[in-house]
Amino acid sequence: MGFQDKKKILLAYFSGTGGTKRIVETFENQLLKNRHSVLSYPIEGSFASTMKTEQTRIVESIDLLILFFAVHAFNAPLPVKNWIKTLPHVNNIDASVISVSGGGESSFNKVSRGESIKALEKKGFRVFYETMMIMPSNWVIPTPDHIAIRLIRCLPKKAETITDDILSGKTKRTKTNPVARFIASGISHLEQKGTKKFGKGLRILDTCTQCLWCVKHCPMGNISFGDEGITFGEKCIICFRCIYGCPSSSIHATRANFMVLKQGYDPDQLEKRMDQVELLPLEVCAKGFLWKAVKSYLSD
Ligand SMILES: Cc1cc2nc3c(=O)[nH]c(=O)nc-3n(C[C@H](O)[C@H](O)[C@H](O)COP(=O)(O)O)c2cc1C
CATH class of the missing domain: 3.30.70.20 (Alpha-Beta Plaits)
Incomplete structure (x- = not known):
């Protein structure tokens, strides 16, 4: 399977503070360059029944859904889970899930897509590709400026690589550790x-x-x-x-x-602020266990 032809693609996303939204805008530009037909859809609030009918019509007509969300306590935020419940049952529509975190693909963050992927599969989507993208952290520990600016600047390149993967039909699914799943799910429940x-x-x-x-x-x-x-x-x-x-x-x-x-x-x-600043090497600014996954993402 591949996506060489012009496709109808729905980019559905939840973004609290704009990081995920910025990623979606970068994907949209990349996909439009390849002449696909793209609809970006922010998942917010509750859905009136008229909107649901319109949504059903749109979802049933797409060739590909790409779902993006900010990771909240190793899971998708509630609006994403609720939105998936409002989707119609479909017949094998292709889908990809991209979670966006501050910490990168650690064992716990890896778990973040599991529940949404399962729910999409139950609705009849064929989730063939999942990955993690990273934006500066908006909670607890701020991402140091020299790392944060790199995360923003690498977006177009990352979006190009990931859209190429998805459009060529590459399969990428993540295996998660059962202990991490158990702990992450407990923390997610507590957070909610x-x-x-x-x-x-x-x-x-x-x-x-x-x-x-x-x-x-x-x-x-x-x-x-x-x-x-x-x-x-x-x-x-x-x-x-x-x-x-x-x-x-x-x-x-x-x-x-x-x-x-x-x-x-x-x-x-x-x-x-960082426009004219000469960036410190990654080995200097992304030292230590905390930034290991971020460093590996930026070195890729
Ligand atoms: C309540 C909350 C929980 C979060 N949980 C995690 C987490 O479990 N792992 C992580 O790496 N980042 C976590 N983050 C950081 C965000 O995922 C990260 O900053 C993301 O880029 C925010 O995207 P947004 O600007 O689209 O909201 C959390 C942020 C918030 C507000």
Whole structure:
């Protein structure tokens, strides 16, 4: 099997803070260069039944689905799992799954695609290719600038290699370790239980200008504005879009605050900051176990 002819390709993605979205845009450019017909689709919020009918019509007409998502606690974020449930049953449509992490293809991160792949297969998709891409980390430990900028700059090359693989029909499936699967699944369950609490612990600071950016951009529609000002509901998935995206940096997490990067998260700013900087060799800036998988991805 191969994809030499013009194909109809759906790029469905969930991106909390824009890293995965940037990857999808790079894929879109690459696929359009090859004259394929491409539809990029952000997986956000809940689906009205009219949208579901439209979605079914689109999905049934495609030749290939490529699903991208940011890794959240070694798994796909909830909207991705929910979205797959809304898909129609199809007859062997080809699919690929690309997870996007800050840490790379470690044993635990490898597990991140398993549940989504199984769910897609149950719907009748033929998942023949899966891989991991890396963007700067948006939680707990920031990616050092000299590594982060390399991750951004290598995107076009990576997208070219991966689209070539996928379009030539290359099979790539990952074997995962059962112990890693067990531990990762436990952590993922804990994370999903904690998301509600995290969301309830979000506070608005006095610096808020009530621009309502957060209300408009929350992927879960979890932030409202009313008599009590801005309030947070029970549907938070800890994507950090509101915290990092708030134009006046006025959203503060009172629970599990260690996960939020103190300096914020803004790859566009990083690119500007690093524009004229001479990069340190990878051996110097990506030392140690923590960056092993990232170093191997960048050395590829
Ligand atoms: C709640 C949460 C959990 C995360 N879990 C992981 C993880 O298990 N492994 C990892 O390598 N990165 C993890 N990350 C980092 C993101 O996967 C990474 O920064 C990704 O590039 C974010 O993509 P986005 O900008 O499209 O949201 C996590 C981020 C968040 C917010």
